Amino acid sequence: MGTAIAMHLARAGNETVLWASEFDERILPDLLERRRHPGLPEFLPEALTVLGPDRLKESAEGLELAVMGAHSGGARTLTNIVMKGSDALPVVLGIAKGLEPGTGKRMSEVYAEEVGHDRVVVMGGPGLAPEIAQGLPTATVMASDDDEAAETSAAAFRGPTFDVEVTDDVKGLEYCTVAKNVAAIGMGVVDGIGKTSETDYRNAKAALFTLAVHELTELVESLGGRRETALGLAGLGDTLVTSLGGRNRLYGELIGEGVEPDRALADLNRRGMTVEGVESAKDIRRLMADLGLKLRLHDQVFQILFESAPAASLFECIAP
Numbered sequence: 001m002g003t004a005i006a007m008h009l010a011r012a013g014n015e016t017v018l019w020a021s022e023f024d025e026r027i028l029p030d031l032l033e034r035r036r037h038p039g040l041p042e043f044l045p046e047a048l049t050v051l052g053p054d055r056l057k058e059s060a061e062g063l064e065l066a067v068m069g070a071h072s073g074g075a076r077t078l079t080n081i082v083m084k085g086s087d088a089l090p091v092v093l094g095i096a097k098g099l100e101p102g103t104g105k106r107m108s109e110v111y112a113e114e115v116g117h118d119r120v121v122v123m124g125g126p127g128l129a130p131e132i133a134q135g136l137p138t139a140t141v142m143a144s145d146d147d148e149a150a151e152t153s154a155a156a157f158r159g160p161t162f163d164v165e166v167t168d169d170v171k172g173l174e175y176c177t178v179a180k181n182v183a184a185i186g187m188g189v190v191d192g193i194g195k196t197s198e199t200d201y202r203n204a205k206a207a208l209f210t211l212a213v214h215e216l217t218e219l220v221e222s223l224g225g226r227r228e229t230a231l232g233l234a235g236l237g238d239t240l241v242t243s244l245g246g247r248n249r250l251y252g253e254l255i256g257e258g259v260e261p262d263r264a265l266a267d268l269n270r271r272g273m274t275v276e277g278v279e280s281a282k283d284i285r286r287l288m289a290d291l292g293l294k295l296r297l298h299d300q301v302f303q304i305l306f307e308s309a310p311a312a313s314l315f316e317c318i319a320p
Contacts, residue, residue: 001095002069003037003044004129009067010048011135012159017049019059021081023074026272028052039272040133060086065093065156068111071274072098075107079114091149093121093142097177098276099283106174108144119149124173125165125233126241132162139163141233143173165233172225173234179219179298180239181277182284183212185252186301187243189311192256207318208297213239215295219284222291248277252301261305281305 006018020028030036032052035044044050051059060066060082066089070078075096083089092115094107103110111120125140132138140157142164144150154164167173186208194201216239217230229235243249247268254264268275281302288295296317303309 001127001129001132002067003031004040004133005067005069005095006048007040007042007045007133008135008159008162009156010045012157012162014156016047017051017059018044019051019056020053021070021078022053023070023078025053037133039129041130042133042135056082056085060089063087063089065091065153067093067095069095072096072107072276073101073274073279076100076110076114079111083114089115091119091121091152093123093153095123097124098181098280099174099178101279104283104286106171108170108174119146120144121146121150121153122170122174123153124177124238126237128241128246135161137161139165139233139237141165141167141173141229143167143170143234145170167229167234169226169229171223172220172229175220175223175225176216176230176235176238178280178283179212179216180235180242181248181280182298182301183209183216183239184242184246184248185255185275185277185281185305186212186297186314188249188252188254189256189301189304189314190252191249192253192258193311194256195253196257204315204318208314209239209243211297211317212243215298218293219287219291219295219298222293223287247273247275251275251277255304256311258311278305 006016010016030038031050092111094111096107100110108120108122112118121142121144123140123142127138127140142150142154150166154166157164190201190205213236216235220230221227251264255261284298285302300314300317
């Protein structure tokens with residue numbers, strides 16, 4: 001996703017540097033020599049500069065907006081590395097979705113702690129990396145407590161095929177990014193069951209998707225977010241696109257086909273895919289307990305992943 005975002009920013013006319021950290025060394029030769037990320041369908045635009053781990057200082061020179069592309073489990077580490085190797089990070093935009101493993105902190109909290117200021121923006125909504133890399137029409141939403149930082153970030157992204165909404169509902173947006181990944185795993189489970197039985201289960205999937213959005217909305221409102229955020233791009237929109245395609249849906253599909261959850265996760269990890277919904281399922285279970293909520297679909301996904309419940313038990317959420 002970080003590479004796809006850099007490609008879009010460069011095409012939008014921003015002077016953009018894609019900096020690869022030590023954790024990206026496996027794909028760095030592809031980026032430098034082939035000018036292509038192995039997981040994306042397009043070549044890098046000529047205007048995009050790619051620099052390796054030892055050139056962080058050069059990458060950050062004159063920096064106005066720092067886009068952090070690491071997943072939620074690596075967000076703090078990456079921000080800490082960048083802070084130590086650069087003069088300043090005036091505005092930080094995080095594209096990671098989910099909560100920090102271990103602490104349960106939202107990404108905006110993690111970034112703010114590491115950079116020492118509140119000019120932090122987080123991005124949500126439907127944005128699949130391959131489509132962004134191809135320049136296909138996309139609409140996202142950015143949230144911040146700092147209006148100027150949010151507008152600065154949005155202005156850098158906006159273009160003929162890329163729209164950005166801006167909100168101050170940071171909590172709402174960030175908790176949407178947690179629940180939508182768990183819902184996508186559930187939708188993938190239905191797809192996997194359908195593949196093995198040669199049945200589409202369209203009625204069931206529609207019912208479960210609707211339930212997922214209702215539960216996401218209840219969770220977001222209980223945590224201090226707004227209903228309109230949950231029913232907008234950050235919630236409903238992102239849940240839809242993630243349920244149609246992506247790593248979390250693929251993980252669920254493998255489970256629906258009969259692959260054990262641990263084995264399915266290991267297989268995707270070997271292929272370089274991070275499935276954030278696995279940790280998010282644990283986060284949702286914890287938040288449900290803290291808030292006294294009963295979210296049937298999200299709880300059933302947890303039971304399938306961690307308590308050996310059969311994949312088909314997900315259908316019980318339709319008529320409990």
